[in-house]
Structures are given as structure tokens and as C-alpha cells.
Amino acid sequence: MSLTESEYKSWDTAADFRARATFWVAIAALSFLLPVAILDILQSRVAIGIGSLGIVLFLGTNALIVKRGRCHQRLTLFGLVPAGMIFMLGVFAENGLIASFWYYPSIIACYCMLSAKRAWIANAIILVFSLPLIVTSLPMEYAYRLCLTLLATSVFSAILVQVIDRQQKRMHELLIHDYLTGLRNRVSLKGILQSALERYDEGGTRSYILAIDIDHFKRINDRHGHEFGDRALSQIAGLLKQNLRANDAAFRTGGEEFLVLLSDLDDESARGAARRLRQLTQQATIVPDESVTISVGLAGCDEASDWANWIKLADENLYKAKNQGRNRVVESADLKNQISSRRSDQRHVGDKKVAGY
Numbered sequence: 001m002s003l004t005e006s007e008y009k010s011w012d013t014a015a016d017f018r019a020r021a022t023f024w025v026a027i028a029a030l031s032f033l034l035p036v037a038i039l040d041i042l043q044s045r046v047a048i049g050i051g052s053l054g055i056v057l058f059l060g061t062n063a064l065i066v067k068r069g070r071c072h073q074r075l076t077l078f079g080l081v082p083a084g085m086i087f088m089l090g091v092f093a094e095n096g097l098i099a100s101f102w103y104y105p106s107i108i109a110c111y112c113m114l115s116a117k118r119a120w121i122a123n124a125i126i127l128v129f130s131l132p133l134i135v136t137s138l139p140m141e142y143a144y145r146l147c148l149t150l151l152a153t154s155v156f157s158a159i160l161v162q163v164i165d166r167q168q169k170r171m172h173e174l175l176i177h178d179y180l181t182g183l184r185n186r187v188s189l190k191g192i193l194q195s196a197l198e199r200y201d202e203g204g205t206r207s208y209i210l211a212i213d214i215d216h217f218k219r220i221n222d223r224h225g226h227e228f229g230d231r232a233l234s235q236i237a238g239l240l241k242q243n244l245r246a247n248d249a250a251f252r253t254g255g256e257e258f259l260v261l262l263s264d265l266d267d268e269s270a271r272g273a274a275r276r277l278r279q280l281t282q283q284a285t286i287v288p289d290e291s292v293t294i295s296v297g298l299a300g301c302d303e304a305s306d307w308a309n310w311i312k313l314a315d316e317n318l319y320k321a322k323n324q325g326r327n328r329v330v331e332s333a334d335l336k337n338q339i340s341s342r343r344s345d346q347r348h349v350g351d352k353k354v355a356g357y
Contacts, residue, residue: 017168019066021112022076026063029109030056051087055080062113076113081122085129092133100138100146103130104153111157116165123154178252180230181237189251189259193307196261200301208270210260210277211297211314215326217256220287228287235286236294243280259311267300274298274329282327293327303332 037052058080084106092099103126110122130150134143176188184192196207214220214236221229233256240250240260249261260277262270274296286292297318304310313332321330 017164018073018113018115023063023066025109025112026059026066029059030063033059048087055084055087073114073118076110076118076122081110081125085125089129089133092137097138097142100130100134103150107150107153108157111161116158116162119161120158123158127151127154178237181234181252183237183240183250183252183258185251186253189253190307192249192261193310196263197301197304197307197310199263205264206266207264207301208262208267209299209301209310209314210258210262210274211299211311211318212258212260212277213295213318213322214256215293215295215322220290220292223290224287232286232292235284236281236292239280239284240277243277259314270298270300271329271331274331278327278329295321295326296329297321298329298331300332 033052033056037049037056040049040052062076088099088102106126107123111119114122127150131147134146176184178185199205200207214232217229220232237252244250244260247263251259253259262273278294278296281294282291295318297314299310299314299317301310303313317330317332321328324330
């Protein structure tokens with residue numbers, strides 16, 4: 001299971017360790033650099049002091065941006081890193097050994113604040129500038145030690161942050177997926193449905209949701225045990241994964257209930273997809289000597305006022321399917337009328353078009 005690009009983009013800034021690190025690195029650096037900048041100016045090292053104040057300005061801007069819920073890494077890569085290098089070059093011209101000590105926190109800060117690829121770029125820039133200066137300006141007994149420790153700091157920082165990054169992504173995957181079936185859970189449901197509604201509002205891209213419930217699931221548990229019940233849930237989830245398209249999404253919303261988002265298709269195709277899933281479930285061998293069926297409620301995005309109302313409409317149609325005898329697909333009267341109207345239009349035009357499924 002893996003996260004899609006849109007899911008990564010939808011992460012809350014506060015949940016990303018780099019955003020938090022950017023804020024606190026900025027606050028810590030402000031605390032250290034501002035007094036140093038003032039001291040440099042008072043001691044007539046005006047150029048270095050002004051450079052320090054420029055970095056302080058960048059850091060303060062970064063902290064403010066993160067505080068407002070955004071994290072612009074380009075500001076760090078193309079603003080803070082070059083400014084920091086100019087500052088360190090100025091310090092190096094005055095005292096190379098003291099300047100060299102600033103490279104270590106700079107490298108670590110880059111890996112805390114930037115994505116892996118951008119951190120590598122920033123790290124490479126720092127090394128390209130710093131290593132030649134160290135070798136040509138300092139005694140060799142210090143220079144080679146500084147070069148080796150800078151390289152080691154770079155490698156260790158890259159490894160550590162890569163491990164943290166992978167663990168965070170893995171934890172996020174576990175957070176938004178159901179542990180038993182591997183389907184998405186309710187955590188990402190709101191954002192994905194809202195995106196589907198926005199696509200419809202902006203470009204008319206139609207989407208539909210299927211509210212699905214396993215019929216007589218309690219009876220399966222009572223007759224065969226919870227192990228078979230879990231197996232039935234997993235097999236139906238697998239059936240959904242195998243028969244949905246890449247741009248569709250399936251969720252386990254609780255117990256024996258599922259929800260499927262069908263994206264970018266017409267009314268007739270949505271109805272056909274729902275019926276096909278119902279038939280495939282009935283034909284599958286899920287429980288020995290017993291046919292497992294599902295009831296399905298279908299609702300289109302154009303019927304809903306918001307994502308919660310959309311789910312409510314699908315649930316209402318699911319309840320109708322249950323009340324009408326189960327093992328069936330029920331859609332709203334509005335959707336039926338739309339399908340009938342489109343069929344009539346297609347007969348007049350003489351061009352029947354079936355898309356998607």
C-alpha cells in the first residue's frame with residue numbers, strides 16, 4: 001500500500017516533522033544569531049553583522065510562514081542557504097577556524113528543514129564552498145579533520161533523516177488504512193470526497209459513491225466464527241481492489257460496511273459498476289456452502305450539497321436496498337430520471353455511448 005501524491009499534499013503542515021523542525025530551528029537560530037549580529041555591529045564588523053541580520057530576517061519569515069500553516073521549502077533552499085553561505089564566507093575571511101564550526105549546524109538544519117533531494121542539494125552547496133576554503137586556508141592538521149567530520153556529519157544526517165522520513169510515511173499509511181483489509185479508512189474519506197466534489201464544480205467531472213453492506217454478516221459470524229467473518233471482509237476488500245480502476249477508491253467505513261468512490265464516469269457506467277460488484281460478490285466462494293451477498297446504495301456527486309450529505313444519500317439508498325430484500329443496487333429517483341433522460345436523448349441522436357466500465 002502506498003500514498004498517492006494528492007494524499008501527501010493534503011497532509012496537515014503540523015503533522016510533518018520538517019515543518020515543525022523548520023519552525024523550531026528558526027526560533028533557536030534567532031535566539032543565537034540576533035545577539036551575535038548586534039554584537040558584530042557594535043564591534044565594527046558591520047558587513048558580518050548585516051549578513052547575520054539578513055539571515056535573522058529569513059529565519060523570522062520562515063517561522064511566521066510555518067506558524068500560519070504553510071511550509072515553503074524554496075524560501076529555505078533559494079533564500080536562506082545562499083544567504084547563509086555568504087555570511088559564512090564573510091566570517092571565514094576574518095577567522096576561518098571559527099567559521100568552520102558554523103558548517104556543522106548548517107548541514108543538520110538543512111536536513112531538518114528540507115525534503116531529501118533539496119537537502120542533498122543544499123548539503124552539496126555547503127561542501128563545495130567549505131571544503132576548498134578549509135583545505136587552502138587552515139593548517140593541514142586541522143583541515144583534514146574538519147573535512148572528514150563535515151563529510152561524516154553529512155552522511156549521518158542524510159541517513160538519519162531518511163529513516164525518520166520512511167517511518168513517518170509508514171505511520172501515515174497505517175493511519176489512513178484499515179489494518180484488516182488494507183483499504184482506506186475514514187481518516188482520508190473527507191478529503192478525497194471533497195476533492196471529487198471540487199473536480200465536479202470546476203470541470204464537470206462526475207463521480208459516484210457506493211455505500212456497501214454485507215448481507216447477514218452477523219449470521220456468518222454466528223455460524224462460522226469470527227475468523228470466517230474476518231476472512232469474508234478481507235476477500236470482499238480484495239474483490240474491490242481487483243475490480244476498481246486506478247482513479248477509484250475503496251474504504252472500509254466500519255464493521256461490514258464499505259464505501260467506494262467511482263471517478264470520472266457517467267450514470268449508466270456507475271450503475272453497471274455497482275451491479276457488477278454485487279454479482280462478483282455473489283459468485284465468489286467466500287464462505288463454504290453459502291452465498292455471500294451485498295446491498296449497495298448509489299449516489300452521484302451532483303445530488304449532494306457537500307461530502308457528508310453525499311454519504312448520507314448513499315446510506316439512505318443502502319437502507320432502501322436492505323428493506324427491499326437485500327442483494328440489490330438502489331439509486332435515488334433523481335439518478336434514475338437522469339439515466340432515463342439521457343437514454344432518451346441518446347436514442348434521438350442515435351449514438352449510445354458507454355464509458356468507464
